[in-house]
Amino acid sequence: MDARQAELLAGADAHELGRRLRSIRLAKGMTQGEVVGDTMSVAYLSRLETGARKPTVKALTSLAGRLDVSIDSLLAVEPGRDPDEVRLALDYAELALESGEPAEAAQHLDAALSRVDDVPGSGMRERARLLHARSLEAGGREDDAIIELETLLEDDTVSGVSRIKAGIALSRIHRETGDLGRAISCGEDVLAQLRAAGLAASDEAVQLTVTVAAAYFERGDTAHAVRLCAKAITQAETLDSPRARASAYWNASVMQANRGDITAAVPLAERALALLGEGHDARNLARLRAEVGRLQLELEPPAVDDARNNLQQAVSEMEWSSATPMDKAWTLLGLARAAFLTDDHDECRRLLSDVHGTSDGQSPLAEAEALALEGRISAARADTDEAARLYQAAVLKLSSIGADNSAAQLWFDLAALLEGVGLVEAAADAYRRAAASTGLRTRTTAPALTRESAS
Incomplete structure (x- = not known):
C-alpha cells in the first residue's frame, strides 16, 4: 500500500x-x-x-x-467511468437480491444508476433498470415496480432480451396482484413484438409464453392455458436451455394439478425440478421443490416422507435466496400439512404460527388455509367451538380476496368443514362463494320456455 x-x-x-x-x-x-x-x-x-x-x-x-x-x-477510488466497476455494482446488486437482501441491493443499484450513463452502449442501463424493478418488488413496492417496467417497455431503444425479461416480470406482477387482464395483454403485446423481430425461438420467449398461460389459467380459460403450455414445451425442447424447458414443464404441472389430475402433475413437476437443478436459479429451484412437495401431499395415498424432504430442503434454500415472504409462507404451510397427516398436531400448530408470522398479510390465501387447518386440529381434538371459531376466521380472511379462481377450492373445503360443526348457513354461503370463484353466476333472468300445443 x-x-x-x-x-x-x-x-x-x-x-x-x-x-x-x-x-x-x-x-x-x-x-x-x-x-x-x-x-x-x-x-x-x-x-x-x-x-x-x-x-x-x-x-x-x-x-x-x-x-x-x-x-x-x-x-472505491475514482468511481464512475470504469465499465467494470458499474458491472461489478450490478453483480453485487443481483447477488444481494438472490440472497434475499433488497435493502443492500438498493444501495448497489443507487451507485450503479448514478454512474451507468458514463458507459453508453454496454447494455448496463437496461440491466440496471430491470434489477431496480426487481428490487422495488422485493421491497413490497409492486406499483413502483410496474411503473419502472412499463417505462422500460415503452423505450424503443431497449434490446429484445431485456424487453422479454421486462415483459415476463410485468405480466407476473400483474397476475400476482390480481390484474389478470393486464397480465395477459402486456405479455401478448411483447410476444407479438418478438415474433415480428424473429425472436420467438428463445429461452426468454418460452418463459414469457408460460407466464401469459398462467394468467389465462387464473382467469378461468383453462383449455387455452394448457394449449399454450403444450406449445411452450414443444418449443422449449428445441432449445438447449434447461431453464426454458423447466419453466414450461412447471407451468404445465401447476395447471394439471389445478384441474385435479395430481397423478399427471407430479411427474411434470419432477421433470421441471431435475431441469432447474442444472442451472443456478436459487429462488425458482426452491419454489419448484416446494411445489413438488405440496403435490406429493395430494397423491392417493400421500407421499408424506418424500414431500417433507422436498419441503424442508426448500425452506433451507429459501433462507439464502430471493424468495418472497409469500413463497416461504406456502412452503411452511406444506410442512404443516405433512405434520397434520402424520397426526403431529403440536408440530403442525407451531408451523402454522410460522405461516402467519412469515406472511404477515402478504398472502391472505395461505393465511386462510392455515386457519382452516388449525380448525381441523381442534375438530380432531373434539373442540367443536374452537374449530367453528377458526373456520369463521378463515372465512373472514378469505373474503378479503374476493371471487378469485385460486380461492375456489378452499371455499369448497371450508363449506364441508363448516357443515361438520353445524354452521349450515355459513356452509351454504361458502358453497355459493366457491361457485362464484370458478366463474359461475346466478342468471337473474331465466330463458323463456315455450310449449308446443298438442296437435
Missing part, C-alpha cells in the same frame, strides 16, 4: 468500507473463514464487515490479496 492509499484508508468511512468488503466476499462466493485463512481471526473480519472496526494498512493489504482485488477497488 502506498502513501496515497494509506491516506485514503485513514479518511474512509468504516461502515461503507465494511459493506464493500462483505459485498466483494459474497460476490466471490467465499466464506469469512476462507478469506481470512490464517492471517487474522474470523471475528475480526466480521467486525470489519459490520463497520465496528476499520482495517489496518496491513489487514487491508492482506484482504485485497485474499480476495484477489486491488486495494483501490476496496477503497
Whole structure:
C-alpha cells in the first residue's frame, strides 16, 4: 500500500468500507473463514464487515490479496467511468437480491444508476433498470415496480432480451396482484413484438409464453392455458436451455394439478425440478421443490416422507435466496400439512404460527388455509367451538380476496368443514362463494320456455 492509499484508508468511512468488503466476499462466493485463512481471526473480519472496526494498512493489504482485488477497488477510488466497476455494482446488486437482501441491493443499484450513463452502449442501463424493478418488488413496492417496467417497455431503444425479461416480470406482477387482464395483454403485446423481430425461438420467449398461460389459467380459460403450455414445451425442447424447458414443464404441472389430475402433475413437476437443478436459479429451484412437495401431499395415498424432504430442503434454500415472504409462507404451510397427516398436531400448530408470522398479510390465501387447518386440529381434538371459531376466521380472511379462481377450492373445503360443526348457513354461503370463484353466476333472468300445443 502506498502513501496515497494509506491516506485514503485513514479518511474512509468504516461502515461503507465494511459493506464493500462483505459485498466483494459474497460476490466471490467465499466464506469469512476462507478469506481470512490464517492471517487474522474470523471475528475480526466480521467486525470489519459490520463497520465496528476499520482495517489496518496491513489487514487491508492482506484482504485485497485474499480476495484477489486491488486495494483501490476496496477503497472505491475514482468511481464512475470504469465499465467494470458499474458491472461489478450490478453483480453485487443481483447477488444481494438472490440472497434475499433488497435493502443492500438498493444501495448497489443507487451507485450503479448514478454512474451507468458514463458507459453508453454496454447494455448496463437496461440491466440496471430491470434489477431496480426487481428490487422495488422485493421491497413490497409492486406499483413502483410496474411503473419502472412499463417505462422500460415503452423505450424503443431497449434490446429484445431485456424487453422479454421486462415483459415476463410485468405480466407476473400483474397476475400476482390480481390484474389478470393486464397480465395477459402486456405479455401478448411483447410476444407479438418478438415474433415480428424473429425472436420467438428463445429461452426468454418460452418463459414469457408460460407466464401469459398462467394468467389465462387464473382467469378461468383453462383449455387455452394448457394449449399454450403444450406449445411452450414443444418449443422449449428445441432449445438447449434447461431453464426454458423447466419453466414450461412447471407451468404445465401447476395447471394439471389445478384441474385435479395430481397423478399427471407430479411427474411434470419432477421433470421441471431435475431441469432447474442444472442451472443456478436459487429462488425458482426452491419454489419448484416446494411445489413438488405440496403435490406429493395430494397423491392417493400421500407421499408424506418424500414431500417433507422436498419441503424442508426448500425452506433451507429459501433462507439464502430471493424468495418472497409469500413463497416461504406456502412452503411452511406444506410442512404443516405433512405434520397434520402424520397426526403431529403440536408440530403442525407451531408451523402454522410460522405461516402467519412469515406472511404477515402478504398472502391472505395461505393465511386462510392455515386457519382452516388449525380448525381441523381442534375438530380432531373434539373442540367443536374452537374449530367453528377458526373456520369463521378463515372465512373472514378469505373474503378479503374476493371471487378469485385460486380461492375456489378452499371455499369448497371450508363449506364441508363448516357443515361438520353445524354452521349450515355459513356452509351454504361458502358453497355459493366457491361457485362464484370458478366463474359461475346466478342468471337473474331465466330463458323463456315455450310449449308446443298438442296437435
